[in-house]
Amino acid sequence: MLRLILILPTIIYCIPTFAKTIVVGKNQSITTIRKAVEIAKNKDSILVLPGIYKEGNIVINKSLTLAGQNFPILDGENKYEIFTVSGSDITIKGFQFQNSGSSAMNDYASVKVIDAKNIFVENNKVINAYFGIHFSNSSYVTIRNNTITGSPAMEQTTGNGIHLWKCNHALIENNRISGHRDGIYFEFVTESMIRNNYSTKNIRYGIHFMFSHYNSYFDNTFNDNGAGVAVMYSHNVTMERNTFEQNWGASSYGILLKDISDSRIQHNSFLKNSVGIHMEGSSRIEISQNIFKENGWAIKVQASCDDNNFYQNNFYGNSFEISTNGTMMLNKFYNNYWDKYEGYDRNKDGIGDVPYHPVSMYSMIVEENPNALILLRSFMVSLLDKAEKAIPSLTPENLIDDKPMLKPNKL
Amino acid sequence: MLKLSKYVLYDIVRSKIILAYTLFLFLVSFSLFNMEENSSKAIMSLLTIILIVVPMISMIFTTIHYYNSYEFIELMLSQPMSRRKILLSEYAGVSVSLLSSFLIGVGIPILVYSPDAIGFSFLFTGGALTLVFTSLAFLTSVIARDKARGIGFALLLWFYFALIYDGLILLILFTFSDYPLEKLTLVLTALNPIDLGRISIMLKMDVSALMGYTGALYKDFFGSGSGILFTVGIMFLWIILPLWGALRIFKKKDL
Amino acid sequence: MKTAMITALISLLVFASCSTQVEPFKYGTDICYNCKMGIIDPKFGGELVTKKGKNYKFDDVGCMVRYLKSGLLEQKDIAQTAVINFEKQNDFINVNKAIFAASDAIRSPMNFNAAAFSSKDAADKFLADKPGKELNWNELYNKIE
Numbered sequence: 001m002l003r004l005i006l007i008l009p010t011i012i013y014c015i016p017t018f019a020k021t022i023v024v025g026k027n028q029s030i031t032t033i034r035k036a037v038e039i040a041k042n043k044d045s046i047l048v049l050p051g052i053y054k055e056g057n058i059v060i061n062k063s064l065t066l067a068g069q070n071f072p073i074l075d076g077e078n079k080y081e082i083f084t085v086s087g088s089d090i091t092i093k094g095f096q097f098q099n100s101g102s103s104a105m106n107d108y109a110s111v112k113v114i115d116a117k118n119i120f121v122e123n124n125k126v127i128n129a130y131f132g133i134h135f136s137n138s139s140y141v142t143i144r145n146n147t148i149t150g151s152p153a154m155e156q157t158t159g160n161g162i163h164l165w166k167c168n169h170a171l172i173e174n175n176r177i178s179g180h181r182d183g184i185y186f187e188f189v190t191e192s193m194i195r196n197n198y199s200t201k202n203i204r205y206g207i208h209f210m211f212s213h214y215n216s217y218f219d220n221t222f223n224d225n226g227a228g229v230a231v232m233y234s235h236n237v238t239m240e241r242n243t244f245e246q247n248w249g250a251s252s253y254g255i256l257l258k259d260i261s262d263s264r265i266q267h268n269s270f271l272k273n274s275v276g277i278h279m280e281g282s283s284r285i286e287i288s289q290n291i292f293k294e295n296g297w298a299i300k301v302q303a304s305c306d307d308n309n310f311y312q313n314n315f316y317g318n319s320f321e322i323s324t325n326g327t328m329m330l331n332k333f334y335n336n337y338w339d340k341y342e343g344y345d346r347n348k349d350g351i352g353d354v355p356y357h358p359v360s361m362y363s364m365i366v367e368e369n370p371n372a373l374i375l376l377r378s379f380m381v382s383l384l385d386k387a388e389k390a391i392p393s394l395t396p397e398n399l400i401d402d403k404p405m406l407k408p409n410k411l
Numbered sequence: 412m413l414k415l416s417k418y419v420l421y422d423i424v425r426s427k428i429i430l431a432y433t434l435f436l437f438l439v440s441f442s443l444f445n446m447e448e449n450s451s452k453a454i455m456s457l458l459t460i461i462l463i464v465v466p467m468i469s470m471i472f473t474t475i476h477y478y479n480s481y482e483f484i485e486l487m488l489s490q491p492m493s494r495r496k497i498l499l500s501e502y503a504g505v506s507v508s509l510l511s512s513f514l515i516g517v518g519i520p521i522l523v524y525s526p527d528a529i530g531f532s533f534l535f536t537g538g539a540l541t542l543v544f545t546s547l548a549f550l551t552s553v554i555a556r557d558k559a560r561g562i563g564f565a566l567l568l569w570f571y572f573a574l575i576y577d578g579l580i581l582l583i584l585f586t587f588s589d590y591p592l593e594k595l596t597l598v599l600t601a602l603n604p605i606d607l608g609r610i611s612i613m614l615k616m617d618v619s620a621l622m623g624y625t626g627a628l629y630k631d632f633f634g635s636g637s638g639i640l641f642t643v644g645i646m647f648l649w650i651i652l653p654l655w656g657a658l659r660i661f662k663k664k665d666l
Numbered sequence: 667m668k669t670a671m672i673t674a675l676i677s678l679l680v681f682a683s684c685s686t687q688v689e690p691f692k693y694g695t696d697i698c699y700n701c702k703m704g705i706i707d708p709k710f711g712g713e714l715v716t717k718k719g720k721n722y723k724f725d726d727v728g729c730m731v732r733y734l735k736s737g738l739l740e741q742k743d744i745a746q747t748a749v750i751n752f753e754k755q756n757d758f759i760n761v762n763k764a765i766f767a768a769s770d771a772i773r774s775p776m777n778f779n780a781a782a783f784s785s786k787d788a789a790d791k792f793l794a795d796k797p798g799k800e801l802n803w804n805e806l807y808n809k810i811e
């Protein structure tokens with residue numbers, strides 16, 4: 001009897017949680033998602049069968065699992081935001097969202113989540129959206145395996161692929177984002193992780209951090225975006241094992257760092273970018289074990305940067321290796337491999353005996369007066385660089401690698 | 412006139428210097444294409460060499476040739492031929508030999524390794540530079556009285572276009588750095604055939620992205636049809652004007 | 667003779683190119699002079715033109731104010747200070763004629779959250795259903811640190 005009394009409350013508690021599944025489809029009793037959401041109770045599932053659904057804006061504020069079978073198409077007819085979600089424990093998976101509307105004032109999205117917790121958005125396709133997936137004021141969210149394709153024809157009127165504002169503990173992985181303003185945008189987002197995403201042909205940045213601290217992104221590939229990643233006004237950002245390639249254009253970067261501190265950039269590859277890393281107002285950043293290959297500038301360090309360490313990186317075939325606009329240098333360079341190094345190693349310890357000056361005279365001139373780039377590859381420029389190499393006078397004398405490696409670092 | 416040009420040409424080829432020049436160009440371009448991992452890098456390195464060597468050789472060779480054939484020219488003057496025709500045949504002979512040297516020495520490797528738009532504009536630029544500096548050399552030779560002064564003058568002019576001019580541009584850029592200078596640099600660089608050649612080729616290549624905002628402006632301009640016409644036109648003026656000047660002086664000159 | 671010609675040519679070009687007009691933004695290409703971010707949002711931005719004809723573009727009016735406050739450019743050298751009309755892309759308004767709406771309902775690229783309007787009516791209309799207040803250029807300038 002005592003045992004029964006103990007068990008009974010549990011049973012009673014469990015009964016209402018027997019979740020049911022509501023099926024939505026052309027030939028089902030329920031034909032619209034709106035209706036299904038209306039009659040569903042917390043913890044129910046809604047299964048949407050293949051078809052085209054044009055239902056305008058659907059508001060979801062119960063703990064539901066919405067799953068699409070074979071990617072049913074939800075069409076916003078270029079007018080509506082498709083899903084507006086708030087609450088907790090909501091999963092949205094297996095849909096194809098298309099043609100969600102755009103508006104100058106509201107950030108319309110295919111899936112917009114506001115004031116929510118424990119949200120999963122996975123395995124969806126988002127086509128031709130203004131904003132793709134938009135979260136604000138939410139925590140513990142997972143955005144996984146989505147393909148988000150914007151239409152680049154819209155140019156400056158396109159929003160971000162995945163947009164997070166005031167969120168924390170987000171996990172964003174295995175997404176493929178193209179044709180948006182920023183692939184992934186973080187503003188006031190903390191303790192979140194972005195991994196294994198592929199971001200390409202976005203108009204501005206692959207990932208963009210603003211005022212977002214304690215985040216990390218790794219194993220992502222950024223290819224042919226306006227610029228790779230912009231990390232601005234943030235601290236404690238970890239950037240590892242990412243590939244930045246072909247960010248090639250007049251104002252393009254692999255990474256743009258602006259007012260960043262206490263961060264790490266390690267084991268990344270920078271291939272064929274106009275500028276590998278551009279840093280301004282950045283301090284206490286560890287930049288190590290990266291590969292810089294065939295970039296216009298490997299690293300641009302503005303004079304406003306201090307206490308950064310650059311070590312065990314490998315530099316190959318960059319037009320300019322390091323450039324700076326100041327004469328003081330408060331950053332350390334050591335144990336990097338520079339393919340242009342011409343020194344010797346008498347004690348055979350693998351470290352060159354002569355320090356290496358990675359800043360060329362011409363790069364200083366160009367930093368001061370960008371119009372001088374028009375003399376790139378001219379006879380005069382090569383003479384200037386040779387002269388400066390022989391008798392250094394204008395380049396910052398303490399910007400040197402005093403322990404340059406003779407062979408590339410093993411990474 | 413044709414006969415005279417032919418004779419000049421025959422004379423030049425016999426001297427073997429032109430053959431050495433051809434061989435040099437051929438070896439340099441061939442080895443660069445083999446050394447560098449891709450053809451655009453090779454073109455870039457080749458460009459650096461060509462922009463120095465072609466104007467220099469064209470000027471010096473032309474000047475030396477002119478003074479060496481001074482007696483021959485005097486002899487021709489005693490014949491019933493106009494001075495204009497004599498000088499033009501000399502010009503034709505020298506420029507045809509230098510041009511064919513270039514087209515063989517650099518053209519064959521380019522046709523083999525990089526037969527694309529970049530390759531052809533490279534050949535155009537090199538060819539135009541040959542003609543421009545041959546014209547300029549004729550002008551200086553006609554002005555200067557003796558050989559030493561003529562060669563000195565030619566070298567100075569080469570030095571000016573290859574180096575000093577760019578230095579002056581840099582000076583202007585720094586002096587007037589408070590002003591928007593994008594358009595000014597565009598005009599200034601276009602006034603030097605060497606710079607014009609360098610930029611028109613570089614803008615066709617990936618490296619142009621490094622030229623930043625100015626580069627983008629240039630690309631808009633030089634990439635357009637009128638930009639191409641402009642390049643060709645300026646090069647053409649650089650060929651015609653010095654030659655025209657040389658003819659005028661030569662006609663009146665007391666030899 | 668040649669030097670004289672070159673000098674004449676240069677001075678001609680320098681002064682001929684000395685227009686103090688605002689230059690329209692090339693979205694997706696231009697970058698903000700202060701924060702280095704690509705300019706892409708057509709609703710926000712500002713531009714300074716110096717008396718010598720140099721243009722400085724900004725993606726957010728806040729970036730422009732910060733740059734002005736940095737003192738890198740002296741007030742006496744500036745010919746024009748203009749902001750983008752919130753309602754129309756690449757439509758520049760002189761800052762002294764603009765009315766700014768500061769509201770948290772606005773998300774500007776650098777989070778200064780102020781929009782510029784060409785008239786008080788337009789700003790009133792915009793703020794009718796939103797929290798926030800109207801500012802003139804001086805008030806906005808002093809508000810941004």
